[in-house]
Amino acid sequence: MKKRAQTLSRMKRQENLIGYLFASPWITGLILLGAFPFLASFYISFTNYNMLSFPRFIGLTNYRILLSSDTIFWRSLGNTFYHVSIAIPLGIVLGVGLALLLNNKVYGMSVYRTMFYLPNVVSIVAMALMWLWLFQPSFGLINEVLSPVYRLLDIEPLRWHQDARLAKFSLILMGLWAVGGPMVIYLAQMQDIPNALYESAEIDGASWVRKTVSITLPLMTPSIFFNFIMGLIGGFQVFTIAYIMTSGGPGRATYYYAYYLFDTMISDQNMGMASAMAWILLVLVLIVTMIALRLNRYVVYLGEES
Amino acid sequence: MRTIIATILILGTLAISAGCSREEKSEALTIQFWHLNPVGSPGFSQMRGIINAFNERQEAYFVRGTGFSFWDYWDKLSVAISSRTAPDVGYRTIDDVVARASNGVLHNISELMRNDTSQNNIDLGEFRESQLEFATWQGDLWAMPFSATTRVLYYNLDMFSEVGLTEADVPRTWSELHRVAKMFDRVEGNTITRLGFDPTYGNTHYHGWLWQTGLDFFDDELNPTLDTQGHLDVLEWIIGFNSDFSRGQLTAFGEASEMLGINVFASERVAMIVDTDGLYQTLKQADAQITYGVAPIPVPDEDGIRVSWGSGFSLEMFDNGAGDEFRRTGAWELFKYLLEHDAQIALADANGWIMGHRSAMMEYAGGDPILQAILEEIDYAVDKVFVPYAPSWHGADWFPYYTEALDGTLTPSGALAAARAHLLQKRANWEATR
Amino acid sequence: MTEALGRVLPGLRHRRRIRNALLHLVLLTASVAFTFPFLWMLFTALKTPAELLQGTAAFFPSVPQWSNFVTAVTVIPFFMYLMNSLIVVVLVMLGTLFSATTAAYAFARLEWRGRDVWFVVMLATLMIPIQVILIPTYILYAHIGWLGTRLPLIVPAFFGGGAAFYIFMLRQFFKGIPKELSESAIIDGANHFQIFGRIMLPLSKPALITVMLFTFMGAWNDFFGPLIFLSNPDHWTLALGLRAFQLQFGGRFDLMMAAAILMVIPTLLIFFFAQKSFIEGITFTGIKG
Structure with missing residues (x-):
């Protein structure tokens, strides 16, 4: 009995060591290369730093200003929450759907997959110009297509990204177009699903829908969860599409948190304030992510735990 | 999979061996100058000619010019200034010279001019009062007007x-x-x-x-x-x-x-x-x-x-706090050269800009009525306040x-x-x- | 799975054909929207400056100017930049594969003290906008004497720099691989290094290819890292070198798009071949039962 416990604890110690050994390249890099910039930015968030002179310590002033007397801070945070809460669910549904569609073995599938991936590689200028043209209220393609609907409902054509109420949603639509990235991850995960599962289901006469719902989707939850977390992290840092499409407008309708952070740093040259914003963002996203990680064990199917 | 990994490994080894580049040796002190004519851009060869002309007329210094795309230059320079690795000479916008001067990242141009007893000191009379005003902080010049626009x-x-x-x-x-x-x-x-x-x-x-x-x-x-x-x-x-x-x-x-x-x-x-x-x-x-x-x-x-509204670029000498007298003198020689009559004409040609040097630009505009008209308007241009x-x-x-x-x-x-x-x-x- | 269905129930072949035709219709329609900007880039690259400026041709170039591509290749030291890009891209791919797979294995399959805390730290590294750590990072590299070399772009990859995304992704994949496989290997006397090398890596081929694709794209297209961290223009990568065509004053849109197309083509080729492995995955990985 005693001997067995000893072996167990030795194995435990050993696994501890092996765990650290496997993680050591990453941990070493984090401590030697990552820790200083990370902690430096934390310190800078308590200073007044214009990127020219030495940072001057001012305590919690930056945080106090942001939270108590900066209206744009709250406005941009609200815009970001709106974006995250709509873009993520839509992105997952579309990404999974597209992956299911493209996981068929049909002639020319490679070409289709490449075409759907195209938006992830084209220049951002080309992308912006195309979407400005699609959304253009007077002669854009989307409103051309929708014009019978407008006539039927007798309403004014939508002004998409030029309308403060619709601008955020328009940018979300546009972001969905880069769904090829997550799609690749879903496709990769689908390859890990054992064929035997499908074969036995087919013998039971299961339809495609039935197989998708009871085999494919549950077994894809790890990558769905991954894309969900990544969507959260990326969504809270959304910036580029607003920068190129709307310049944060109309008004400040698409002025997202990361956009404000960028302006604080570049336009105002206020690195102290920008760092404080970055750390507030980090804490916020971390809280949301921790909640998601907690929920994860109820939702995500993992082979080992079943 | 194994072949892919093997290919990558071989390529990697090749890459590392190719990556070991040779260091070139030179007797002269190297002065760093950053500009906006990257390799492949229209004005690149002209800019190289301008720099080479300086390198050929004296032997104490060797100027190395590096060109960046207009959209990248500012980020690169900002990071370099913040970390005290800025080039010896470079451009910035003239309307915020005060911010840099007051934070001690620039050399004092007035002081350099006062200490310079040579023939080729900067002729301030060639530059517009309105632009010089923006380069002034606490009574001294900390930059020089470089380009002018309107x-x-x-x-x-x-x-x-x-x-x-x-x-x-x-x-x-x-x-x-x-x-x-x-x-x-x-x-x-x-x-x-x-x-x-x-x-x-x-x-x-x-x-x-x-x-x-x-x-x-x-x-x-x-x-x-x-x-x-x-x-x-x-x-x-x-x-x-x-x-x-x-x-x-x-x-x-x-x-x-x-x-x-x-x-x-x-x-x-x-x-x-x-x-x-x-x-x-x-x-x-x-x-x-x-x-x-x-x-x-x-x-x-x-x-x-x-x-x-006429914004323009300034020419600045960045002070990285090293206190290197010899380097500063070299940078100053380059600085003066870039503001000379002939160099300003060549720079105007290379960049398609109108430069700050007035008589050089009169000559450059020559028989071009549009350029002359624009040049006349620059006298009425004002920069925005910082x-x-x-x-x-x-x-x-x-x-x-x-x-x-x-x-x-x-x-x-x-x-x-x-x-x-x-x-x-x-x-x-x-x-x-x- | 359509094929499997056809094998089991041959009578349904007709219905399968209709379904495939429908599928093609849906995919074709959707892909028009997805390829449009690429075509726009291509046609812009083939136009003359006058056409672009005065709008004499709306979408198609009147006479395709293939010379724009020649210009983009010849006025910059194209092959030097290409070589520099390959050096960085290959080493970053190698480094990321190494550091991401090892760390992912530790997070997915090993019990070690502090694992969950480290995991959260790893996620946190993704949550800080890189702009705010840029200057401290640069100062750090300056102090350890890396400026003037390519090391800032390459070394971090071997130590998990920028790999948090891939570590997390691979962890999810590794977790999906049945534990019984490694357990039976342990009974056969295999150690963790053997399980990692002989079971986990071979079974995660689609995921590893995805990591390689993404790291390739990241390193290949990155101009900001090389811009900030490289001080010697002889080390410039293609992504940075081609920025010379970015709209300067009175810039050339056609040249800029020609340059962008040159950047895109290798990525597309790599994607095309990478995704083929996903099909192989469907038919040849019967062992995963």
Whole structure:
């Protein structure tokens, strides 16, 4: 009995060591290369730093200003929450759907997959110009297509990204177009699903829908969860599409948190304030992510735990 | 999989061995100079010639020039200045020299000039007083005007003669501008296909129009002045200029050009536009087939002031705190060289800019009437004031309210009041961090 | 799975054909929207400056100017930049594969003290916008004497720099591989290094290829890292070198798009071949039962 416990604890110690050994390249890099910039930015968030002179310590002033007397801070945070809460669910549904569609073995599938991936590689200028043209209220393609609907409902054509109420949603639509990235991850995960599962289901006469719902989707939850977390992290840092499409407008309708952070740093040259914003963002996203990680064990199917 | 890994490994080994580059040795001290003509850009070989000419005429120093794309240069330089690894000589914008001078990242140009007993000291008389003022902090110069730019009115003479106008009819006042512009407007169905003029197209800014009335964005204590009747009048004039069209029509017209990637002036979609000397370069390079001229921007009918926003680059010597006397002297020699008469002409040619050196530019403009006209306007150009609590007041701070006023989601007075409140909050917050 | 269905129930072949036709219809329609900007880039690259400026041709170039591509290749030291890009891209791919797979294995399959805390730290590194750590990072590299070399772009990859995304992704994949496989290997006397090398890596081929694709794209297209961290222009990568065509004053849209197309083509080719492995995955990985 005693001997067995000893072996167990030795194995435990050993696994501890092996765990650290496997993680050591990453941990070493984090401590030697990552820790200083990370902690430096934390310190800078308590200073007044214009990127020219030495940072001057001012305590919690930056945080106090942001939270108590900066209206744009709250406005941009609200815009970001709106974006995250709509873009993520839509992105997952579309990404999974597209992956299911493209996981068929049909002639020319490679070409289709490449075409759907195209938006992830084209220049951002080309992308912006195309979407400005699609959304253009007077002669854009989307409103051309929708014009019978407008006539039927007798309403004014939508002004998409030029309308403060619709601008955020328009940018979300546009972001969905880069769904090829997550799609690749879903496709990769689908390859890990054992064929035997499908074969036995087919013998039971299961339809495609039935197989998708009871085999494919549950077994894809790890990558769905991954894309969900990544969507959260990326969504809270959304910036580029607003920068190129709307310049944060109309008004400040698409002025997202990361956009404000960028302006604080570049336009105002206020690195102290920008760092404080970055750390507030980090804490916020971390809280949301921790909640998601907690929920994860109820939702995500993992082979080992079943 | 194994073959892929193996291929990568072999490629990796090759890459590492190729990566070990040789260090070149030189007796002369290397001076770093950053500019905006990267390898492959149109002015690259000319810029290399300018630098080589300096390297050949003296032996103590070797200047290494590195060119960056216009969109990358500022990020690269900002990081380098912050980390005290800036080049010895480089360009920046002249309107915020004060920020760098007061934070000790620049060498004192006045001091270098005082200590310089050589023949080729900088001749300040060749540079504009208005520009030198922006490079001055606490009575000393901390940079030199490098390039100079301004905004002018471009008019299409082909279109003018089409409606029976000549060069004599080029508008000089706001009401003339409006009257002439309206002769060109053309609408098909609900779509504008041609426009005389719009005060928001081209390279125009609210503060540019504002200055022409003698008003300014800030008072002497740098408080925003946006709550006066004068502001309201200017903003309403801009919004109302093409009031016979809806904002949606005007936006669609502007965006139609943008989406085809075409220039609204070169494609004869507008008869007149306000833009910088950059438009002249664009038209010249693309060999645009239109006859056109440039004139001063029309001014308000009563007490209008001939003024335009002219931003420009400054030439600066960055101080990384190393205290290296020899290096500083080398950088100073290069600095002076780049501001010499001949070098300024060569730089104008390489970049397509108008440089700060006046007599050099007179010579450069030579028989080019458009360039001469632009050059004349530069004497009336003013740069925007540096506001420490809102360095980008004309952009990130003002622009959202301006577009809301144009779109009609805020009334002109509402937009002005909101912008003023925003700037006041910003000032209070800025002062709290001091 | 359509094929499997056809094998089991041959009578349904007709219905399968209709379904495939429908699928093609849906995919074709959707892919038009997805390829449009690429075509726009291509046609812009083939236009003359005058066409672009005056809008004489709306969408198609009147006479395709293939010379724009020649210009883009000849006025910059194209092959030097290409070589530099390959050096960085290959080493970053190698480094990321190494550091991401090892760390992912530790997070997915090993019990070690502090694992969950380290995991959260790893996620946190993704949550800080890189701009705010840029200057401290640069100062750090300056102090350890890396400026003037390519090391800032390459070394971090071997130590998990920028790999948090891939570590997390691979962890999810590794967790999906049945534990019984490694357990039976342990009974056969295999150690963790053997399980990692002989079971986990081979079974995660689609995931590893995805990591390689993404790291390739990241390193290949990155101009900001090389811009900030490289001080010697002889080390410039293609992504940075081609920025010379970015709209300068009076810039050339056609040249800029030609340059962009040159950057895109290798990525597309790699994607095309990478995704083929996903099909192989479907038919040849029967062992995963």
